[in-house]
């Protein structure tokens with residue numbers, strides 16, 4: 044009965060159009076009240092949701108991404124990607140994917156990727172005769188790379204949700220190959236569609252221009268080296284590395300690129316706060332929601348149900364994938380990581396899946412969910428950037444879904460894709 | 471677009487007040503974010519170069535993030551920037567849509583009240599407990615959420631008034 | 646009646662077994678009138694959160710470490726004074742005596758009534774080189790828990806106290822962000838910190854017990870017979886825990902030694918205690934009302 048109150052009010056509030064974060068909070072406090080639990084503790088659970096030191100990395104990664112965007116790093120990455128791979132048929136689609144792969148290596152956020160790269164690339168693509176739906180679809184789906192390719196604040200959230208037993212630097216290493224694999228799948232699909240729709244290639248600008256573009260992009264690309272290298276060499280912890288990414292981006296854009304003005308700095312701060320607070324309040328309220336799910340013993344019920352249906356590992360993995368995909372369609376990523384990890388991680392470990400690999404499965408699934416209606420923040424932002432109604436974008440997006448799904452199946456059933464690198468390099 | 475030409479004086483006074491609150495929240499959260507970044511730079515410098523780790527950074531940053539999260543989220547409520555599922559609002563007749571918007575705002579207002587009342591109680595309950603290493607009250611941890619509750623209440627009432635007099639800015643995104 | 650119980654440890658930990666035993670014994674002794682459902686693994690929140698929930702009545706009972714109770718109940722900070730106890734048995738004698746009564750009464754006033762104490766061993770330093778004297782700590786970055794007494798302890802030895810989230814310690818030890826940390830044998834082993842450190846020096850600088858604590862009002866609302874039954878169950882569970890702890894502690898030590906960690910006894914702890922004089926002086930100057938309690942503890946044989 045209490046569980047029905049919790050889930051019912053949540054669903055009701057979401058359907059009405061209440062922000063998802065507050066729908067979680069409202070449903071949880073209603074359940075607290077229904078169970079006669081002190082509401083002060085409900086408030087405590089919301090606060091405790093973000094009273095976690097490792098979460099400090101989130102504002103830093105977001106801030107770094109915003110500084111890179113407003114300070115000209117993103118534009119230089121696009122220039123480099125365009126010089127390197129633009130000469131292929133439908134080149135700008137592949138440039139878009141390749142840019143996301145590079146940008147994904149320095150920013151942990153898909154939204155930052157879309158707003159940074161999308162706002163540069165989508166207008167250019169439209170100019171050169173690409174259809175708006177294609178431009179938006181490529182931008183939206185390739186932004187998921189930012190979540191899988193390290194660094195990624197969603198990996199930190201996963202490590203926290205897993206209870207601290209998973210090394211974040213190993214998670215970072217685990218994400219490299221799956222992230223690249225996903226980008227390759229997306230690039231193939233982009234190419235096929237581009238050929239069928241007859242999009243033209245860019246002219247190869249020559250090796251000199253490529254070299255110039257590459258050198259221009261180096262200070263930006265170094266951000267990734269600084270962040271991951273600083274962690275692996277023991278200069279700072281993962282949390283601290285985010286702050287260093289932001290400080291580094293600030294210095295590069297101010298001193299090296301001289302593209303950061305007081306006005307653009309203020310805009311970067313303002314949008315960082317906006318994104319940070321959206322993510323954090325979602326995590327906070329999801330904390331209260333997860334408390335009530337635990338209170339109703341949902342995790343253990345779920346484990347019993349799933350292992351009761353089948354004991355075949357492949358079946359269980361498929362089931363987990365399907366549940367995550369469906370949940371990903373209706374809820375946002377951070378909240379789902381926090382809610383689903385304690386429920387599914389034990390199931391996955393129970394059938395012999397490595398927690399690192401499970402993390403990749405989880406992130407790709409939920410990442411795909413970010414690109415789907417009805418709740419898909421990447422899709423929302425992408426359509427806003429491309430000035431395109433959501434229905435139009437969704438009509439032609441399915442081949443891209445298929446690409447991510449193909450990558451997902453490979454990641455699910457070939458453990459080596461995720462595990463080879465962390466096993467090789469330790470971390 | 472909401473017509474700005476004949477806005478009732480009371481409504482524009484309310485807007486001015488809310489804009490002022492939003493401006494304060496923006497400045498506070500922006501400064502908090504920059505401060506936090508500098509503090510972490512100082513933390514690494516202190517531990518790595520000076521071999522004297524500042525022990526206060528961790529605890530203060532946990533307080534600053536409360537400020538950024540909850541005051542920032544309050545601004546998001548005023549400006550409708552939080553993620554929500556508006557798809558269902560598209561498929562219903564206008565009157566039903568108005569009811570849905572009003573219901574949402576009412577639920578938000580009640581949520582705001584609960585956060586203010588119990589947030590304040592929690593703040594007072596913990597007021598005499600000191601946070602280790604920085605020696606300031608645990609109450610500061612729950613204060614930003616309490617303030618957010620108040621602001622949500624205020625902004626939601628503002629939304630309700632706008633809907634009732636037919637000046638809801640969300641009409642744009644819905645139509 | 647059903648009580649909700651909080652426990653941060655997971656399966657296989659002595660305290661988890663003891664909390665399950667406590668629930669079992671309490672149900673038996675009350676003829677099934679009191680059921681205790683234990684939530685293991687800290688799923689109902691962190692320790693400071695859970696303490697608050699006990700005070701507010703959302704959780705009825707829990708297995709708490711006395712260290713984090715210090716900020717709420719000043720008297721509990723007694724156990725956080727470095728080198729206050731000679732060894733684990735001495736700690737139990739102090740808590741069973743007059744000092745323990747003062748601590749218990751203060752905790753009960755705050756709504757967290759201790760029923761019985763668990764053994765949580767002694768915390769010692771683990772670093773990349775042997776520690777035999779306070780000078781060996783000088784210049785080292787040592788991770789400690791969030792408590793002014795612990796940072797003061799490291800500073801008094803000339804070290805660099807580096808508070809850090811527990812989850813970041815493994816990586817930090819491995820890469821050298823910190824030079825060392827401190828914990829008891831079972832934790833040292835369970836969180837795999839022994840994989841990334843070479844020495845464990847038996848400084849035993851902190852002996853902080855855990856306890857079964859119950860919401861004071863809920864406990865007082867029970868009939869006297871029920872109260873006796875619950876207290877008896879807690880005490881029996883605590884005896885069971887101490888046996889399990891001794892076994893697991895010895896096993897953990899053997900295991901980390903087998904894995905190549907060098908464990909060294911510290912022949913003379915005198916210099917360490919001498920180094921703590923300033924820590925005690927500063928603490929008692931700031932908290933004069935703790936002086937009697939500290940003296941009683943020190944005078945306990």
Ligand code: NA
Nearest residue numbers: 147189192194
């Ligand atoms: Na990334």
Ligand code: NA
Nearest residue numbers: 139143182185
């Ligand atoms: Na892209």
